[in-house]
Amino acid sequence: MTRPNLEIHGVGTASGGSYNLIRVHGKATIDGDVVCARLEVHGVVTVLGDVQADHVHVHGQSEVTGRLVSTEVHLHGGLNVRGDCSAEAFRGDGVFQIDGLLNAEHIEVKIHGPSRAKEMGGQSIEIRGERRSPLGRWKKLRVDTVEGDDIRLESTQAKVVRGNRVFVGRACDVDHVEYRVDFQSTKGSLIQSEQHL
């Protein structure tokens, strides 16, 4: 059975279900859980439910009230997930708010505004901030715990960072760092305590 495509240009509402491609230019609300190969957003999308996809591209603003599971997430704009978000690769630049765990093999995001995740975990995690931004102190990622093998952080405010190799860069504020192999930090980052395991 081939799955249908769902294209919304303009303003529309659709029900959840199983699709091949979901493409939105404009503003759409999808009511229910969604399974699709590709979710492309140019505009604003709200999904009332879970999303399971192979590729998610957000150019604009997306909100998922459930959990988001995808092989790849490309972010160019804003992403808001109420549940957990998991992917093999979570990349891009913009703003995100994930109320649960962000779990990805590779996390690579440039932060352009206030972002939030409860927890982050994965193999490699790299968060970059904006250079010399006048509003830099508001453009931060707040996160409770970051756990990964290779961690590089900028513009991040974290309670605990645990990893094998940890680099805490500029504009960071970390309560506690635990590392196994290597730990470095730049001047101007605030680190309350560190511990070599």
Next chain:
Amino acid sequence: MDQELISKKALLDLTGISYGQLYRWKRKNLIPEEWFIRKSSFTGQETFFPKDQILARIQRILNMKDDLSLDEIAGQFSPVPEVSVSVDEVRRKGLVQATVLDAYLQLRPETVVFRFDRLLALYVFNRLLQSGDVSLQEGELILKTLEEHYDKFTGKDCEFVMIRKLGVTTTALLSSPCELFLESGAKVVVKLNLANSAEDLRMHVVAWEG
């Protein structure tokens, strides 16, 4: 139920796996969500695991991961593994007593291959017949109950009970844990946790394939 917990940190030290691996396995559902137990500690939140279960699970993943892809491993841990074995194979592997298998085939002559749920029914059937508490006629009740209702408990813990009063037998599946009170004179002949049986069976099946 009180069980010993192990912190994530101690787990990584003990097993030598990395954060990346642990999160990867979690993503692939090799480690069930319920095993991640969050507790607050002096460094904020820490995650704990049920010690015996997680250690056994990690050992099995490490043993399998060289030969199988993570998705294949995930299939083996899912509540209903993808299995289909022929009648001959079951006989050859000696999963159940030959006489029990013959009795089963008399009751279900159309059987050619066993999928996991049918295999579980056979496994339980064998176990109860061998225990001596259950007669062959009652055995058919077991099969009927399991075949009709087991799929409603997918992914959940459930128990099989057999109740007898004045020589009349009836069977039921109960979600577990639950309390059961019977009228006087009725007796619970058999009470069997199906999740444990399914786990035992899964071990057998994995061993064949390995």
